[in-house]
Structure formats: structure tokens, C-alpha cells
Amino acid sequence: MMKIALGSDHAGLSLKMEIIKHLEEKSLEIKDFGTYTEESCDYPDYAYAVASEVSKKNFDLGILVCGTGIGISIAANKVKGIRAAACSDTFSAHASREHNDANIIALGERVVGVGLALDIVDTFLNSKFQGDRHQRRIDKITEIENRRNK
Ligand code: RB5
Numbered sequence: 256m257m258k259i260a261l262g263s264d265h266a267g268l269s270l271k272m273e274i275i276k277h278l279e280e281k282s283l284e285i286k287d288f289g290t291y292t293e294e295s296c297d298y299p300d301y302a303y304a305v306a307s308e309v310s311k312k313n314f315d316l317g318i319l320v321c322g323t324g325i326g327i328s329i330a331a332n333k334v335k336g337i338r339a340a341a342c343s344d345t346f347s348a349h350a351s352r353e354h355n356d357a358n359i360i361a362l363g364e365r366v367v368g369v370g371l372a373l374d375i376v377d378t379f380l381n382s383k384f385q386g387d388r389h390q391r392r393i394d395k396i397t398e399i400e401n402r403r404n405k
Pocket of ligand 1: 264266267298321322323324325326327
């Protein structure tokens with residue numbers, strides 16, 4: 256069963272809860288790494304919580320939500336092995352899996368409506384990495400990640 260890690264800051268809490276409700280109807284194992292309240296908090300904390308679990312392969316994929324999807328994806332991308340894609344449309348959501356082997360999708364609660372967000376999530380989860388020439392490019396990203404001074 257596919258394991259999905261979720262996280263958000265306060266600005267993404269309500270959309271994250273909608274996504275959780277939606278995913279609970281599917282046969283997926285999901286875990287919410289917070290935040291759990293509307294109290295103002297810092298998105299890097301939740302980006303790191305989810306990204307480190309995905310990086311350690313404790314979860315297959317991650318879903319992060321903040322106000323824009325941008326801050327939380329920038330933070331997640333600092334974790335080794337993470338390719339987080341901030342997406343506001345379904346084309347980017349499947350391309351991010353197929354071409355970039357994205358392992359986290361980031362959404363902005365202040366950017367997309369709930370209906371579109373759920374379509375984006377479903378598209379992301381149902382798409383597969385195409386390998387081949389794309390693998391060569393991912394390998395180059397990993398190579399940059401491994402450089403001592405980047
Ligand atoms: C919080 O106000 C907001 O800055 C944050 O959720 C996110 O949009 C940052 O990129």
C-alpha cells in the first residue's frame with residue numbers, strides 16, 4: 256500500500272484537512288506530520304518533518320501545503336534526495352512525476368481551490384516516473400546535490 260506523508264503550516268491547514276479527508280477514502284496509508292492547529296507557525300519545520308521521512312524512504316511520497324506552496328517546497332528541496340514540485344495545475348502535477356520523479360507535491364491554499372487541489376493530488380499520485388532520458392537528468396541533479404560546495 257502506498258504510504259503518503261502530509262504536512263502544512265497554519266496557512267495550509269484547511270486545505271491539508273480536505274486532502275486528508277479525500278485520501279482517507281482511498282486505500283493509502285497516510286500520516287499527518289502537523290501542524291494541527293491554526294496557530295501561526297513556520298513552514299520549514301513541517302517541510303523538514305515530511306521531507307526527511309520521504310528522504311529516508313519511510314514514505315513513498317509527500318504532500319505539503321502552505322499559503323503559496325512555494326516556501327514549503329523551497330524548504331523541502333534542501334533535504335537530500337527530495338524533489339518537491341509546487342504545482343497549481345494538473346499538467347505540472349503529472350509532468351513532475353513523469354519527467355522529474357518528484358517525490359513531494361506542494362500546494363498553495365491561497366492559490367488553488369479545493370476542487371482543483373484534489374484533482375492535482377490525484378493526478379500526482381496516479382502518475383509514474385518515465386525513466387530513460389529523464390533518469391539521466393535526475394542523476395545530474397543528484398550529482399549537484401553531492402558536490403561538496405554545490
Ligand atoms: C504564511 O503567511 C505564508 O508566508 C506561508 O504559508 C507560505 O505561503 C510561504 O511560502
